[in-house]
Amino acid sequence: MGNQFYGSGRVFAALGLTIILLASGAYAAALETDDPSTSAVWIDRPLDGSNYGVDDQVVHVVGHVAVPTGADMVRLDIDDEPYGEATLPGESGQLATVEFNWEPSAGIHVLSLWARDIGGDWRGPARVTVTVEGAVDVPPDTTSTTTSTSTTTPAPTTTDACLFDPPIPLTPADGSVTPLVANTLSWSYNGCRLALEFQVEVSTTPAFSEIAASSTVAGANEWLTPGLACNNYWWRVRPKTHDATGPWSAPQSFTISVRGC
DSSP states (O other): OOOEEEETTEEEEOSSEEEEEEOOHHHHHHTSSOOGGGOEEEEEESOTTOEEETTOOOEEEEEEEEETTOEEEEEEEETTEEEEEEEOOOOSSEEEEEEEEEOOOSEEEEEEEEEEETTSOEEEEEEEEEEEEOOOOOOOOTTSSSOOOOOOOOOOOOOOOOOOOOOEEEESOTTEEESOSSOEEEEEOOOSSOOSEEEEEEESSTTOOSEEEEEEEESOSEEEOOOOOSEEEEEEEEEEOSSOBOOOOOOEEEEEOOTTO
8 A cells, every 4th residue: 555745745755654744823833942842742543442353454543743843754663663664854843643554463562653853863652552352262171072162252343444524514503694795614523534624615505506605724624705695505514635535514504684685
């Protein structure tokens, strides 16, 4: 499976990792210092203490790296043994989102995420412990003359698909009436997969066959529409990354009613 870096308009080859580089909003402000104590390396998924079964052929590991002076390498260890690594551009003020596919074996494993700054010092690690349960053969009873047949019981499994979820529209309230011709549409998003931007559409039909206004919003969960005429409108929003698009939210309606319409 091919993997890539995304950041600053460039694409970098990687080994076993997908890394998305961001530098905006509160993260960029927090990284405007060279104090090593502001460095952060953490693992979002899997959670510490998670349980999986051997039937979960791939566990999706998601983490973040934030080093004020810049990081030039990221590394994932499994049980203190290097599992994979990749180089970063080493630019300061970057937040790197790391996605890594791990094929687990039965047992208790410790996952460690490290980041190396441009001075050569390793930051971290962030650690989580994961239990992978597998079928265990029961040995025959050697004290009995009766032949025993080993049995296996499939262990319960936990699905760990890191996917988009549809955003949840917040304002304006569904079915509301407003005298404003330009309205702020807002939404929340709690999906496992990181959304780099949101695509918003406003239509004069519930089927969205006629689009009155649309936009792609990065770094925010709201959008101020352009001026619209008096009418009934429906709007929806969906999450996006550089290479994938999530599902649309449930459509919400609002009506613009101004005196004199």
